[in-house]
Amino acid sequence: MDTLLVPPAALQRRPGPLWLLAEVTYRCPLHCAFCYNPVDFAQAGPELSTDDWLKVIREARALGAAQFGISGGEPLVRDDIEILVREARQLGFYTNLITSGVGLTEARLAALKDAGLDHIQLSFQDATREANDLITNTRTFDLKRKVAAMTKAAGYPTVINCVLHRTNIDHLDRIIEMAVEIGAEYLELANTQYHGWAFLNREALMPTAAQLAEAEAVTERWKARLGKKMRILFVTPDYQTKKPKKCMNGWGEVFLSVTPDGLALPCHTARMLPGLTFPNVRDHGIDWIWHDSPLFNRFRGTAWLPEPCQSCEDKDKDHGGCRCQAFMLTGQADATDPVCPKSPNHRLIETALADAEKPGTVRPLVFRDPKNSARLARPF
Amino acid sequence: MTADSARPAINRLFRFQWEPAQQAHVLLYPEGMVKLNQSAGEILKRCDGARTVPQIVADLEAAFNASGLAAEVEAFLEMADAQNWITWNTD
Numbered sequence: 001m002d003t004l005l006v007p008p009a010a011l012q013r014r015p016g017p018l019w020l021l022a023e024v025t026y027r028c029p030l031h032c033a034f035c036y037n038p039v040d041f042a043q044a045g046p047e048l049s050t051d052d053w054l055k056v057i058r059e060a061r062a063l064g065a066a067q068f069g070i071s072g073g074e075p076l077v078r079d080d081i082e083i084l085v086r087e088a089r090q091l092g093f094y095t096n097l098i099t100s101g102v103g104l105t106e107a108r109l110a111a112l113k114d115a116g117l118d119h120i121q122l123s124f125q126d127a128t129r130e131a132n133d134l135i136t137n138t139r140t141f142d143l144k145r146k147v148a149a150m151t152k153a154a155g156y157p158t159v160i161n162c163v164l165h166r167t168n169i170d171h172l173d174r175i176i177e178m179a180v181e182i183g184a185e186y187l188e189l190a191n192t193q194y195h196g197w198a199f200l201n202r203e204a205l206m207p208t209a210a211q212l213a214e215a216e217a218v219t220e221r222w223k224a225r226l227g228k229k230m231r232i233l234f235v236t237p238d239y240q241t242k243k244p245k246k247c248m249n250g251w252g253e254v255f256l257s258v259t260p261d262g263l264a265l266p267c268h269t270a271r272m273l274p275g276l277t278f279p280n281v282r283d284h285g286i287d288w289i290w291h292d293s294p295l296f297n298r299f300r301g302t303a304w305l306p307e308p309c310q311s312c313e314d315k316d317k318d319h320g321g322c323r324c325q326a327f328m329l330t331g332q333a334d335a336t337d338p339v340c341p342k343s344p345n346h347r348l349i350e351t352a353l354a355d356a357e358k359p360g361t362v363r364p365l366v367f368r369d370p371k372n373s374a375r376l377a378r379p380f
Numbered sequence: 381m382t383a384d385s386a387r388p389a390i391n392r393l394f395r396f397q398w399e400p401a402q403q404a405h406v407l408l409y410p411e412g413m414v415k416l417n418q419s420a421g422e423i424l425k426r427c428d429g430a431r432t433v434p435q436i437v438a439d440l441e442a443a444f445n446a447s448g449l450a451a452e453v454e455a456f457l458e459m460a461d462a463q464n465w466i467t468w469n470t471d
Contacts, residue, residue: 016401018413064401066413094395094408118395119410157393159410185393228464 016063017256017290020093021268022053022084025073025260029102031367032125034163034205036195036269037073039380042373045261050080052282054087056258059286061091065256068093073260076103082115089116096121098161101147109154120151124162124175148182158184164215165192165205166356172215176222176232184230189219191237195269197368199328199380204363206356212240239349244321244337251299251323256290264289266296269324272379273333299323299334306334308342328380387469388436388457389429394465396424407465414465423456429469433457 026041038044048056057068068088075081076099085095096119097112124144152158160179164172172189179187191212194202207215219234226232238245248255248267257265263278264286265271271278276298279289290296298304302315309320320326321337329338329348336343366372390396395408398421405421407414416424422443426436437450460466 019411064399066399066401066406066408067411069411092397092399094410094413096410118408121410155392 013291017060017065017286018254019067019069019256020057020060020065021069021071021255021257022056022075023071023073023257023259023268024048024053024075024078024081024084027077028073028100028368029077030074030100030125031369032163033197033201033365033367034165034192035197035368036193037368038196038269038272039200039368039376039378040373041073042370043377044259047078047260048258048262048281050083052262053080053084056281056286057084057088057093058091060256061088061093063287063290066092066094067096069096069098071098074100074102076108082108082111085112085117086115089118094118099123101144104147104150106150109150113154119159120156121159121161122148122151124160124179125168145182148184152183157186158182159186159188160184161188161190163190163192164207165198166207166211167205169207169211169215172218173222176218180226180230186231186233188233188235189215190235191240193237194239195324195328196272196380197366200376201363201365202352203355204365206239206352208356209240209353212237238322238325238337238339239353242339242341242346242349244318244340246318247322247324250301250319252290252296253300256286264293264295266299267322267324270295272324273327275333304334306336308344309336312342383470384434385432385470387429387432388427388460388466389469390424390427391465391467419452420456420460423453424460424465427457427460427466 025047026037026044028035070081070084075097081097085097088095095117097117098121100123122144148158148160162175168175175189176187192198192205194205198205216234219232223232251266255266257268258281259265259271262280262282263271264281264284265278270276276295278295279293281289284293299319302309302319305315305320309315318340321340323333325339326335326337327333330345335345338345338348340346366376390407393409397406397408398404399406402415405416405424407416407424422440423436426439431439433454434450437453440449440453441447457466
């Protein structure tokens with residue numbers, strides 16, 4: 001009797017997700033105008049329970065996920081983060097808390113450490129109190145410095161993320177200097193990706209070409225000076241580089257995000273896309289969601305790509321770019337990402353960049369808060 | 381070059397563990413993972429901050445009934461050091 005011991009490649013199951021991101025809440029004490037959360041977050045359904053999250057954690061780990069990120073909103077507004085971290089850590093996940101630091105008291109930090117939390121990523125908004133408090137529409141700057149010192153004292157490497165945009169990018173020299181002062185090991189400088197609230201505020205947030213060039217020069221100077229002492233990652237904006245990004249390393253390839261109300265998504269912002277059914281973790285197991293759900297298979301691989309992507313030599317490198325960006329800009333989720341110069345809609349990017357150069361046309365910021373969310377009632 | 385008495389340890393920025401889904405040892409770090417081949421995994425498993433490099437070599441040679449592994453181990457540790465995966469205890 002012949003037995004097929006090793007199934008042909010086509011019959012083998014694809015690998016499971018490597019990275020589970022739990023966006024445990026949309027509630028947030030900050031009101032950052034560059035937030036990627038959906039503008040209509042106020043209309044989201046009730047938050048998952050602790051037990052719902054524990055089920056998600058166990059099922060994702062069983063599929064081979066090794067990274068567990070906790071984000072939001074501000075995750076620390078929930079009081080069960082310690083429980084989720086303990087379970088994830090015990091199952092072998094590498095656990096990473098992505099926080100603004102608001103709500104991180106000494107007692108809370110000790111409890112998280114005891115639960116086995118591996119890593120904390122702290123977001124900074126700017127280097128001066130005035131600018132930080134303006135862009136977040138709160139008074140949190142002193143608290144952030146205090147939290148950075150506290151996590152360092154607890155033995156965590158200090159890893160800071162700072163989103164760059166038109167109103168803080170000129171302070172970059174001071175931002176980096178401050179990261180050095182508090183002893184950061186790692187600083188990520190991420191140019192704004194225009195999703196959610198950031199898309200709504202795009203005009204007010206987009207830096208000029210000169211601002212961006214200066215920021216890169218400042219970063220290079222500090223990199224040369226600091227060497228291995230503090231690593232700096234400068235995430236370039238795709239609008240300006242004109243290079244479409246292979247979002248989350250490809251749709252349904254490694255990344256699984258779960259929203260506060262339980263929708264399983266292949267990227268942070270996919271719930272804005274029209275005509276798709278988003279599986280809820282309350283109704284479906286992670287195994288089915290990852291392998292079999294129509295959503296996770298919709299833009300998997302490259303077979304679905306339109307022209308000019310299908311015949312493009314870069315299609316495996318970028319998978320046609322970001323689906324959400326394509327939809328926000330063109331109304332078509334399956335279009336070529338307009339940041340690509342080969343896109344028939346690339347002029348939309350050129351226009352946005354040209355507008356950023358016009359003086360005196362900047363609109364006021366719309367801050368991310370429940371009132372604005374309910375009033376605007378639109379995804380982006 | 382590192383002194384014979386220096387004892388390599390996994391850098392606290394990384395976590396080293398066996399991953400059943402990968403059938404491999406891995407190094408985990410924020411938002412990333414390095415999948416290690418068998419010999420890399422066996423070497424790093426012994427980087428506990430207590431054993432010196434000659435001890436690690438002797439241990440591997442005994443465990444795998446082999447000899448002359450020093451050059452391979454040293455080359456790997458040099459690469460691991462450049463990648464920041466390990467630190468050195470010298471006290």
